[in-house]
Amino acid sequence: MKKFINDVDLVEEQMIQGMVKAYPQYLKKLDCGNVVVRAAKKERKVALVSGGGSGHEPAHGGFVGEGMLDAAVAGAVFTSPTPDQIYEAVKEVATEAGVLLIVKNYTGDVMNFEMGEEMAQMEGIRVDHVITNDDVAVKDSLYTVGRRGVAGTVFVHKIAGALAEQGAALPEVKAVALKVIDNVRTMGAAIAPCTVPAAGNPGFTLGENEMEVGIGIHGEPGTHREERKTADETADLLLDQILADIDYAGSEVAVMINGAGATPLMELYIINNHVADVLKEKGIRVYRTYVGEYMTSIEMQGFSISLLKLDEQMKELLDAKADTPAWKEIGGKTHG
Amino acid sequence: MVDGKKLTAVLMQISHKMTEQKDYLTRLDAAIGDSDHGINMARGFEAVEKKLPSLADKDIGTILKTVGMTLVSTVGGASGPLYGSAFMKAGVAMAGKEDMDLSDFLEAMRTGVEAVQMRGRAGAGEKTMLDSMLPAMDAMEEEASANAQIHTVLKAGVIAAWDGVEGTKDMIATKGRASYLGERSVGHQDPGATSFAYMLETIASMF
Numbered sequence: 001m002k003k004f005i006n007d008v009d010l011v012e013e014q015m016i017q018g019m020v021k022a023y024p025q026y027l028k029k030l031d032c033g034n035v036v037v038r039a040a041k042k043e044r045k046v047a048l049v050s051g052g053g054s055g056h057e058p059a060h061g062g063f064v065g066e067g068m069l070d071a072a073v074a075g076a077v078f079t080s081p082t083p084d085q086i087y088e089a090v091k092e093v094a095t096e097a098g099v100l101l102i103v104k105n106y107t108g109d110v111m112n113f114e115m116g117e118e119m120a121q122m123e124g125i126r127v128d129h130v131i132t133n134d135d136v137a138v139k140d141s142l143y144t145v146g147r148r149g150v151a152g153t154v155f156v157h158k159i160a161g162a163l164a165e166q167g168a169a170l171p172e173v174k175a176v177a178l179k180v181i182d183n184v185r186t187m188g189a190a191i192a193p194c195t196v197p198a199a200g201n202p203g204f205t206l207g208e209n210e211m212e213v214g215i216g217i218h219g220e221p222g223t224h225r226e227e228r229k230t231a232d233e234t235a236d237l238l239l240d241q242i243l244a245d246i247d248y249a250g251s252e253v254a255v256m257i258n259g260a261g262a263t264p265l266m267e268l269y270i271i272n273n274h275v276a277d278v279l280k281e282k283g284i285r286v287y288r289t290y291v292g293e294y295m296t297s298i299e300m301q302g303f304s305i306s307l308l309k310l311d312e313q314m315k316e317l318l319d320a321k322a323d324t325p326a327w328k329e330i331g332g333k334t335h336g
Numbered sequence: 337m338v339d340g341k342k343l344t345a346v347l348m349q350i351s352h353k354m355t356e357q358k359d360y361l362t363r364l365d366a367a368i369g370d371s372d373h374g375i376n377m378a379r380g381f382e383a384v385e386k387k388l389p390s391l392a393d394k395d396i397g398t399i400l401k402t403v404g405m406t407l408v409s410t411v412g413g414a415s416g417p418l419y420g421s422a423f424m425k426a427g428v429a430m431a432g433k434e435d436m437d438l439s440d441f442l443e444a445m446r447t448g449v450e451a452v453q454m455r456g457r458a459g460a461g462e463k464t465m466l467d468s469m470l471p472a473m474d475a476m477e478e479e480a481s482a483n484a485q486i487h488t489v490l491k492a493g494v495i496a497a498w499d500g501v502e503g504t505k506d507m508i509a510t511k512g513r514a515s516y517l518g519e520r521s522v523g524h525q526d527p528g529a530t531s532f533a534y535m536l537e538t539i540a541s542m543f
Contacts (some may be wrong), residue, residue, distance in 0.1 A: 075412045077372075079376060079412040080412050082409045082412050082416055083408055084408070106513065107456070108412065108416070111455055112416065112417055137516075138516050145511055199362060199366070199371045201371075216513075216516060218370045220370055221516060222516075
């Protein structure tokens with residue numbers, strides 16, 4: 001696998017440095033590690049901290065800024081950051097209003113963030129957390145670790161971030177984060193794998209005519225493999241599972257068509273063309289659509305569809321001002 | 337039986353083993369996880385290795401705790417908190433001890449394994465590192481209660497650990513990233529169970 005890198009051991013650090021050099025007005029890097037925080041700390045608000053393995057750019061550092069996150073912690077590629085890094089991030093952005101950790105439901109992330117949270121609490125910092133689990137490809141049962149947190153997590157960053165920016169208290173910010181988690185569902189598919197730089201080989205292989213359905217954001221296997229289908233057929237396959245999971249009938253939704261890293265916008269728009277038609281046919285009103293790369297999987301060729309069922313509060317917070325490297329919202333839009 | 341000097345020598349060998357098996361563990365992980373277990377373990381133990389020279393004259397508890405904290409802050413993923421918690425809790429159990437005898441060693445190991453169960457909220461039969469840890473512990477405690485010598489005890493542990501590793505092939509994963517595969521995880525050997533078996537095998541080779 002060819003890559004434009006210098007040294008596999010420096011991938012994460014050089015990526016973070018490059019990001020900070022591109023957006024000094026938004027971001028600064030902490031000296032202690034691969035943690036990015038807002039260039040100017042905002043006091044008197046609940047601070048939002050998220051993160052996870054690297055390789056999901058622009059997540060999570062790209063969403064640090066006004067109206068979204070206060071800090072993002074980047075682990076090694078596809079590997080959770082460590083508790084000491086999470087603790088440093090929390091300590092840096094903590095305010096008297098408290099800190100909310102937004103964690104994707106992966107065994108490693110949950111354990112590391114849990115240990116980081118315990119360390120911060122021992123220092124007297126008020127910290128709470130939410131765990132995102134929007135991936136319908138994984139069954140949520142007593143016999144699994146539960147659904148994975150994937151692209152829908154970005155909606156949690158946006159909506160909880162907007163409420164925190166308005167000065168809401170920690171329990172309210174947590175409540176709205178949980179409301180988004182309850183109402184967002186995602187599923188993805190891929191036709192070509194990705195390669196972790198340090199591993200050097202693809203994490204899985206797919207035949208020329210195969211696709212992995214329900215794939216996770218680390219290229220981990222999904223529900224099954226089948227013969228590659230057209231954009232419309234694949235979108236139907238994913239939408240069917242999403243729509244079967246919660247009742248969207250008659251509701252308004254935000255749609256995210258998220259590219260996995262090597263799927264061109266051209267294809268993402270083709271997919272959205274069909275998704276919009278299907279939703280209209282089913283009487284589901286699309287309030288906002290986001291097409292692009294939000295939560296990637298290095299250079300995986302794939303995409304995911306997320307549907308967030310909205311209410312008035314979530315609509316307003318979705319449209320509230322955000323100014324970050326990867327999500328900008330002018331704010332003050334009228335609904336509709 | 338084991339003082340700080342011996343313990344740091346054992347840890348040095350474990351580090352070499354992790355580097356030696358880095359690619360193999362990563363390949364096992366590629367099949368059912370996210371292909372980083374070997375890379376992460378090797379990185380963690382390389383960091384441990386750097387600290388060992390300054391630890392040889394410390395007590396057992398301090399050495400184990402330092403190893404645990406180093407693993408937690410360098411391994412990442414799920415293995416970092418799991419192995420890290422194991423060493424840290426074992427260190428607490430051995431606090432202030434200058435020397436470990438066989439019963440101390442087993443107590444430290446059992447405490448570590450319990451820490452893994454607690455942090456991972458997992459038990460036997462879930463296709464995790466516990467599936468080599470738990471049978472190895474049972475086998476060692478059984479041998480020790482029959483007054484066996486350290487060498488015999490460890491040998492029994494190593495055999496049980498590798499049997500446990502073999503057993504993970506038939507299991508459906510219900511914890512960790514492999515659980516997303518469900519039945520497709522059957523037929524694959526668990527990388528975490530494998531890294532523990534290598535660890536115990538390395539310890540046994542030094543007695």
